[in-house]
Amino acid sequence: MSIVEHHIDLAAPRISEAGVADYVALLNPRVMSLVVFTALVGLVIAPGHVHPVLAFTSILCIAVGAGASGALNMWYEGDIDAKMSRTANRPIPRGRVTEPEALAFGMTLAFFSVMTLGILVNWYAGGLLAFTIFFYVVVYTMLLKRWTAQNIVIGGAAGALPPVVAWVAATGSLSVEPILLFLVIFFWTPPHFWALALFRNDDYARAGVPMLPVVAGPDATRLQILLYTIVLVAIAFAPWPLGYFDAVYGIASLLLGGGMLVLAVNVYRLREGVEASRATKKLFAFSILYLFALFATLLLEVVVRAIAPLIW
Numbered sequence: 001m002s003i004v005e006h007h008i009d010l011a012a013p014r015i016s017e018a019g020v021a022d023y024v025a026l027l028n029p030r031v032m033s034l035v036v037f038t039a040l041v042g043l044v045i046a047p048g049h050v051h052p053v054l055a056f057t058s059i060l061c062i063a064v065g066a067g068a069s070g071a072l073n074m075w076y077e078g079d080i081d082a083k084m085s086r087t088a089n090r091p092i093p094r095g096r097v098t099e100p101e102a103l104a105f106g107m108t109l110a111f112f113s114v115m116t117l118g119i120l121v122n123w124y125a126g127g128l129l130a131f132t133i134f135f136y137v138v139v140y141t142m143l144l145k146r147w148t149a150q151n152i153v154i155g156g157a158a159g160a161l162p163p164v165v166a167w168v169a170a171t172g173s174l175s176v177e178p179i180l181l182f183l184v185i186f187f188w189t190p191p192h193f194w195a196l197a198l199f200r201n202d203d204y205a206r207a208g209v210p211m212l213p214v215v216a217g218p219d220a221t222r223l224q225i226l227l228y229t230i231v232l233v234a235i236a237f238a239p240w241p242l243g244y245f246d247a248v249y250g251i252a253s254l255l256l257g258g259g260m261l262v263l264a265v266n267v268y269r270l271r272e273g274v275e276a277s278r279a280t281k282k283l284f285a286f287s288i289l290y291l292f293a294l295f296a297t298l299l300l301e302v303v304v305r306a307i308a309p310l311i312w
Contacts, residue, residue, distance in 0.1 A: 018101065022091040026102055028070030034291070035066040035162045038185060041295040042163025042178055044302050046170035054121055058169035061117035062162050064109050065129045069136040069158070071106030075099050076141050084203040106137075117169065125169035132161040146208070149215040156189030157182075180239050181295075187232040188291055191225045191264060195284040198222070198267070199277050222268045225283070229264035233257035236294060245298065246305075252297040256290050 039062045043055055050058075074081065074092055078099055081087035091097040097105075110133050118126025140155030148154075160182045167178035197204055197211040198218060204211040213221045236257055240250025263283040270276045 017095070018091065018097045022096045023105060025091050026071040026074055026097065026105060027067030028074070029067075031070060031159075032063055032066045034288070035159070036063045037292065038181070038295055039063075039162040039166040041298050042166035042181055043170050045177060045298055046167045048171060050170045055170070057120050058117065058125065058166055061113045061121070061126075062129060062165055062169075064113040065117075065133050066162065068106045068109035068113060069133050071102050071109065072133075072137045073141045075102035075106055076137070077145075078102075080146075080207045080209060083207040084200075086200055086203055121169045122172050124172055125165055128161065128165045128168055132158055132165060135161075147210065149210050149212045151210070152193045152212075153190050156186050156193075159189055160185035177239075177244055180235075180244060184232070184236050184294065185291065187228055187235055188287065190228045191232065191260075192284065192287040192291075194221050194225050194228075195267065195280045195287065198280040199284075219271065222271065226264045226268045229260050233261055246301050248301050248304065249294075249297045253294060256293055259286060260290050 036059060040059055043050065043058060074090055077087075078092040081090050082093035087093065092099060092102055110130075114126050114130045114133070117129050136155070136158035140151065140158055144151040144155050163181040163185070164174070164178040167181075168174060194212055197213050198221060201211075201213045201218070205214045212224060216224075233253075236253045237250065239245040240247065240253065260283075263279070263286055266279040267276075267283050270279045
């Protein structure tokens with residue numbers, strides 16, 4: 001092969017090896033599913049009637065916006081993901097998707113999700129979705145995650161906004177109820193992710209991410225998990241005595257909160273060996289069930305209120 005031919009080959013455009021599954025992985029579907037569910041709850045419990053087409057459009061736009069956030073997060077954190085065993089198989093570290101492809105994909109999804117929600121539903125909701133994407137990608141991913149151990153605490157606001165966006169899409173205004181849902185997710189986020197960080201501590205240290213266990217140590221993290229869990233349980237229970245949610249929710253929040261507290265105490269108490277690792281993994285797994293079940297209870301209340309007049 002001549003030198004000229006060699007240079008021609010190097011200049012040839014790269015043919016993407018990415019498949020549909022790779023682009024789906026960029027959306028971070030596990031996180032997206034929880035976002036969609038909490039948004040659905042925010043939409044369903046909102047007062048008034050929402051046309052089914054507008055309701056579907058709202059949830060779809062929030063889901064696509066969440067996927068855009070995931071893609072842009074992976075675009076920016078390709079170097080970190082390659083160093084962590086938990087994320088090394090994502091499309092960018094594996095070389096299936098290039099960073100420019102992920103950037104273009106994420107920006108396109110972000111633009112169309114915001115514009116569609118604004119045009120077809122209302123611009124208040126569209127603007128709030130745009131702020132959510134901006135906060136997650138710019139404030140959390142670019143500014144906070146690599147620079148402060150409080151990254152999860154502050155950045156958790158982005159993950160707590162979807163039910164608020166859905167409520168605003170349904171009503172065009174804010175109210176106490178979506179703010180309460182926001183607070184539940186906001187205070188749920190630190191114990192959930194710090195439990196993960198405890199048993200993935202080596203991953204974060206290797207990648208140079210200043211998660212709390214890396215910066216402050218495991219014991220300080222265990223204390224923070226316990227304190228945030230106490231606040232979470234109190235905030236999650238408060239809507240019942242305040243009269244915003246019904247008794248079914250109140251009882252469920254007590255039972256689920258009791259489980260979270262027991263597991264958080266175990267994480268604080270058990271600090272070495274296999275038992276400590278098992279305790280953090282149990283808390284991490286239960287925290288997902290906790291949030292899902294708590295929000296599912298609100299859906300159940302709506303169903304009960306709808307069918308009760310038919311039964312009695």
